[in-house]
Amino acid sequence: MHKGQEMYIRQLYTGCLSEAAYYIESEGEAAIIDPLRDIEEYLVLAKERKASIKYIFETHFHADFVSGHLDLAQASGAPIVYGPETETSFPIYRAKDGEIFKLGKLTIEVLHTPGHTIESSCYLLRDANGAPYAIFTGDTLFVGDVGRPDLSSGNLSQEELASMLFDSLQKKISPLPDEVIIYPAHGAGSSCGKNIGPDTYSTLGEERKSNYALLATSKEEFIKAVTEGLNTPPQYFAVNARINKEGYESLDEVMEIGLKPLNIETFKSLIKDDDTIILDTRPSLEFSGGYVPGSISIGLDGRFAEWAGSLLPFDKPFVLVTDPGKEKETVVRLARVGFALMKGYLQGGFETWKKSGEPIDLIVNIDADEFAMDLPFDPKLKVVDVRRETEFADGHVPASRNIPLETLTDPGTMAEFDDTDNIYIHCAGGYRSIIACSLFKRQGIHNLHNIVGGWDEIKKIDGLEIVKENSVLN
Numbered sequence: 456m457h458k459g460q461e462m463y464i465r466q467l468y469t470g471c472l473s474e475a476a477y478y479i480e481s482e483g484e485a486a487i488i489d490p491l492r493d494i495e496e497y498l499v500l501a502k503e504r505k506a507s508i509k510y511i512f513e514t515h516f517h518a519d520f521v522s523g524h525l526d527l528a529q530a531s532g533a534p535i536v537y538g539p540e541t542e543t544s545f546p547i548y549r550a551k552d553g554e555i556f557k558l559g560k561l562t563i564e565v566l567h568t569p570g571h572t573i574e575s576s577c578y579l580l581r582d583a584n585g586a587p588y589a590i591f592t593g594d595t596l597f598v599g600d601v602g603r604p605d606l607s608s609g610n611l612s613q614e615e616l617a618s619m620l621f622d623s624l625q626k627k628i629s630p631l632p633d634e635v636i637i638y639p640a641h642g643a644g645s646s647c648g649k650n651i652g653p654d655t656y657s658t659l660g661e662e663r664k665s666n667y668a669l670l671a672t673s674k675e676e677f678i679k680a681v682t683e684g685l686n687t688p689p690q691y692f693a694v695n696a697r698i699n700k701e702g703y704e705s706l707d708e709v710m711e712i713g714l715k716p717l718n719i720e721t722f723k724s725l726i727k728d729d730d731t732i733i734l735d736t737r738p739s740l741e742f743s744g745g746y747v748p749g750s751i752s753i754g755l756d757g758r759f760a761e762w763a764g765s766l767l768p769f770d771k772p773f774v775l776v777t778d779p780g781k782e783k784e785t786v787v788r789l790a791r792v793g794f795a796l797m798k799g800y801l802q803g804g805f806e807t808w809k810k811s812g813e814p815i816d817l818i819v820n821i822d823a824d825e826f827a828m829d830l831p832f833d834p835k836l837k838v839v840d841v842r843r844e845t846e847f848a849d850g851h852v853p854a855s856r857n858i859p860l861e862t863l864t865d866p867g868t869m870a871e872f873d874d875t876d877n878i879y880i881h882c883a884g885g886y887r888s889i890i891a892c893s894l895f896k897r898q899g900i901h902n903l904h905n906i907v908g909g910w911d912e913i914k915k916i917d918g919l920e921i922v923k924e925n926s927v928l929n
Contacts, residue, residue, distance in 0.1 A: 461560045461583045463504070466638065467496060468655055471758055472520050472791065473645035475655055477591055477638060479580065481559025486510040487533075488578060488591050489640050490523035492706055492791045497523075498530060508533045510556060512563070514593025514640060515575040516541075516699045518606050518692035519647055519761070521793045526705055538576025539567045544701040550576070566627045568595045570620020571602030571647075573611075577627065589636035590659075595620070596628060597639045599652030601668040601681055606647070606688055606696070613685075617678040624669065633660030644758065646689055649681070686843065689861065691764030691792055698793050706790055713786035713797030717774065719811045722801045725774050731798075732767060735776040736785045737805065739889035743818035743905060747776060747801075747808050750816075752893040755781060755788070757886040764792040765861045766890070775800040776808070818892045821904050823912035826879055827919055835877045841891045842882050842910065848924035850914060860887045863894050874902050881906035881913065 463480040469491060477488040478500055485506040487497050501508050508531040511524050515538075524535045525545060534548040536556070541549055550556075552567040560583040568577050571594040578591040594602030601624070604616035611619075635658065641647050642655040663669050671677035717725070725731055726749070733750040735742050736759065742752040753762050755777075767773075773796055777785050782800045789797060801807055809815065829836060830852070838855035840847050847857040860882065862868055872878060878900065882888040885908055892905050906913065914921065 462588070464580075464589065464638075465500070466655060467491075468642065471760055471788065473642045473651070474520055475638065475640055475642065479558060479561070479563075480504060480506050481561040481583075483507065484509045484559045486512055486556075486558055486563065487527060488512045489514055489517070489593065490527050492521045492523045492526070493787050494523040494527045494530060494706075497527060501531075507531070509558060510563075511535045512578050512591070513537050514577065514591065514595070515572045516696045517594075517640075518688070518696040519641075519645065519764075520791050521695055521703060522699050523706075524699075525702060526707075529705075536565075538565055538574055540569070541574040542700070552576075566590075568592075568620075568623035568627050570604060570616055570618075570623045571595055572606065572616075575602070575623075579631070587631050587635050589638055590628065590631065591638045591640075592628070593640045594647050595623060596637060596662065596666075596668075597641060597648045597651045598637065598654045598657045598662070599666055600648040600650055601666075602647055603649060603685055603688075604681060605685055606692055613682050614678055617681050618674060620681065621671075621674045621677045628659070629663075629669070631659055633658060633663065635659045637662060646686070646692070646761070649685060687861075689761065689765040691769070694769055695764070695793050703793075704795060706787075709790050709795050709797070710783075710786055713775075713789070713799065714782055715799035716802040717799040718802055719807055719813075721799075722774060722808075723813075725772075725798060728772075730771050732771055732773045733776065734763070734767070734773050734785075735805070735893075736781060737776070737778050739886055740820070740907075741778075743820055743889055743892070745809065745815045745817050746805060746893075748814055748816040749897055750776060750893060751897065752889050754886065754889070755784060760788045760792045762860070762887075762890060763789055763794065766864050766894070767794070769793060770796075772796045772798050774798050776805055779804050816896060818889065818896070819904050820907045821879075822907050823916055826881075826904070826906050826913065827916045829877075829879075833877055835875065837872070837876050837878050839878060839880045839891070840882070840910075841880060841887050846883060846910075850910070850921045850923055852913065853920055853922050858891075860891055863891055869895065869898050869900065872900050874900055876900075877902055877904075879904045879906055881909040884909045884911050 465478045467476045550565040556563045562581045564579040566577045580589045582588045605613040637657045735750040841860040
């Protein structure tokens with residue numbers, strides 16, 4: 456955060472999405488860059504600082520969250536500004552490359568930087584003297600990484616977009632001074648990059664020294680570096696990019712329906728419909744101790760919105776089971792990634808279901824030592840490791856099957872399993888494995904054991920053989 460008489464900058468970071476929005480202000484005029492769907496924080500901040508929001512700048516069509524641009528424009532009266540080559544289904548101000556916007560004593564220059572997407576643009580902030588101070592890079596340049604070129608390409612290949620990204624970095628960003636602050640749209644954990652660094656901001660000088668993409672000595676080397684080793688993007692990325700381009704209903708409308716309290720009878724009537732998803736957002740181990748049969752567990756205590764978007768359908772209704780007091784947080788975080796069909800929550804949470812005498816399901820938890828004792832003696836034992844391929848390659852139990860969690864909803868993934876198998880499921884620490892267990896249970900596979908603590912505990916066991924897949928790691 457920067458404070459001064461002429462300039463105020465605040466990074467508004469949302470950890471579960473690894474997303475950074477920005478508030479910039481000078482002399483009572485404010486600009487918001489890349490706002491999230493829930494806009495209250497920006498409005499409150501402007502009001503507290505007695506400022507008016509003059510611009511809403513978007514760096515590109517975000518794929519990993521639904522922007523708050525429409526609701527914020529309606530609430531503030533500010534225009535939504537995108538860079539060149541942007542086409543939307545709602546009114547925007549399409550800026551020209553190099554166009555200047557005044558904000559109090561500051562100026563913001565649009566730099567069209569295609570590569571991550573066609574319309575991607577960065578915003579260069581100059582101080583009252585006209586000197587470059589900071590650049591808001593969106594997904595063009597991260598700390599230690601650059602935006603992946605395979606998410607929104609139109610008819611272009613990832614190699615063609617990577618080529619454009621190289622030119623954008625070389626022509627628009629590299630000429631800037633070393634001291635210019637880099638404010639990206641994402642930090643570590645985001646799937647918008649390949650391996651984003653742990654810090655949420657940097658300087659151009661630091662990135663020149665350490666960012667592999669800026670160290671590439673030729674366009675060919677750069678293209679190879681940024682296109683190799685890309686994981687398949689989450690399924691919801693295309694959905695979110697489309698929503699951001701075409702528009703959406705207001706968050707208030709989604710909240711009004713999603714926050715409807717449901718008594719037990721109404722809840723039971725809704726879940727009779729096979730299309731209705733029961734989403735339980737309590738912590739993983741709390742869920743495993745008892746839950747409404749057929750529920751999917753995705754706990755608020757992890758990367759909730761990202762996993763919901765990766766695993767759940769957008770065209771089916773939801774009913775929610777949450778810890779009391781967590782209903783609003785659940786609906787907001789679902790709405791951030793484009794879910795709009797939440798039909799309400801079970802009033803009183805799981806305790807209401809439990810007290811009603813309805814059937815209860817559970818997941819059997821075992822510790823890593825017990826798993827290690829069972830491993831050599833059970834011929835029907837099947838180990839399912841739901842970590843990502845690179846995690847699995849870095850160390851796993853012999854004969855375990857790697858089924859990354861994000862693939863579990865693919866048709867046929869569970870076809871090789873039946874209820875006579877003795878299935879042990881683990882991830883790295885336990886969050887993803889409970890999600891996986893709930894998905895297996897929904898498919899009628901109940902002979903499951905969740906290994907508490909996951910690989911973090913398994914790898915500590917003395918004498919346990921560990922296999923690495925060096926061909927994947929190298």
